[in-house]
Amino acid sequence: MASATTIGHTTYGKTKSGDEVLLYTFTNRNGMVMKVINFGAAITSINVPNAKGRLTDVVLGFDSIEGYESNPPYFGVTVGRVANRTEGGKFIIAGETYQLSINDSPRANHLHGGFKGFSKVVWKSEIKDDKVVLTYVSPDGEEGYPGQLTTHCTYQLTDDNAVVINFNATTTKSTPVNMCNHSYFNLSGKEKSSISDHSLMINADAYTPVKENLIPTGVLCPVQDTLFDFRHPVVIGDRLDDVGGFDHNFCLNSKQLSDCAARISHPSGLTMEVYTTKPGLQFYSANFLDGMVEGKNKLYYEKHGGLCLETQNYPNAVNVPTFPEVVLHPGQVYAHTTIFKFLSN
Template identity: 70%
Template structure:
């Protein structure tokens, strides 16, 4: 990967006396990435086209939107992304209860009431990167151990956003951190029904009524969940009723494409990751949310491809290991690469 990116910064807002800073990356092709140190969020991602730049991520026009942000637009979520059933888990024979913030399903979701998405991260610009750091205290939201997390953003010369997430702990603790950006490659208020999607996974994790995986890995073959070859999302949305499912990736390397999204305008996004799963979320609960330019988004108006461990992995022995220990490093890299057909 090569970099000739310029990085600038400006004051974006204030909360409890702390400054919120927005950093702007611009590469040699005119692609622009904007991130803030609140929630380590991606606020804008502009892809050049023939007429103007297309902003392909959902978000808000100002900081106040990110302070509430019930849909988690663009943020980094943790200490444990996705759902933990009953907010309970056991580590080394000791039981823990973390915050229940999805009360109607009795789940812990995306790190709790004040997860990584709702805190101010320390930030620095170093070479071609913006590095955000957050120290989560021992006992925060019920989790054991002090967890130090770094989130690094880069923008390459070949139009790829590189996200690196690293964490270390003082006690054994579950960790599953990811970015929760919503993508619509049209750059407009529209359904993702006209987007095509490929996910390189032979299996997915079916869920119970509370959206927690059953623990079984189900083959996608012969089902509407089979996205191994590009499928028009509109062709399977109706039959499935909306996606909010984890796909068990066939490869967890940065050399093999994990997912590929394309739009009739010719724009393509490829996803590469070191994580074992991708949560494909088709924005089933987006209806009525007002975002940038006062646009009121509709159900299925965007898609999330959340690269992460399997949901509720800390409670499923057959799922990939979810606990890190002192001396170990949680190490997660994801790349969102943009191309044109």
């Protein structure tokens, strides 16, 4: 995807430990603007022009670095080494048992890389042509993971209003890797609005049901004749009360990057399509937002105030042999592309 996007950068602030955080601003020829910081390799805003050219910020987030340093909902950040939940924080590789940090209470799981995952560090960053490349070297043993993992996250904004995210990583020891971007979307652009009026399509014939601790049972269940059938557009609010909120992985039918994995639309005419090279997509309807997190413009985000479409491997895959492989070995390269493409009418 060729792009004539311009990129500028400025200081965003300093962390509590005094590290400078940089803000990168992408602007394409349509006037679409994306902002990224190198703390947590996070997307802080995506302003998309509607049919009348008016910009709409479609992601939840904060106004300052202080918010991103705390950030219990993981707004906009890159999560890793392993996104989602690892049951009990344990796994076995080549006969050796590893214990990760436990930061998902009260369920006693490891979540999104632990207490100091990729979302809690300052990444090295640089502009390369029409991209921003962020780099983080995770040391051997960080949060319990084996091996030194050298990781790159690359952001690009194209002139057809697509946000392209590329992850890659190499390791010195065999280790699970499953990174993703954790942006919360609300296409209304209204901070106090629910995603109940959004329509959602997920190109998946099966999903992974979960136990009480939100860990998949290990079985793939057909979506046919269930509340998890999003193969045709469904108004999310029609399902929320019956399910009690979504936080489930869907097993994508898409086999290549050009296949649409998911699509969300808002009555205003704004649509976002999702493309990915990964086999799974976690649909999370912001069930744990509770009106206690102060976001942009000093407003508090309510339950179901946004939604995440996290492209990744299946949750807890390191402990389920039938799930797609999640362990990266020395000499291999982890590669993962996700595209969020915006359309308006």
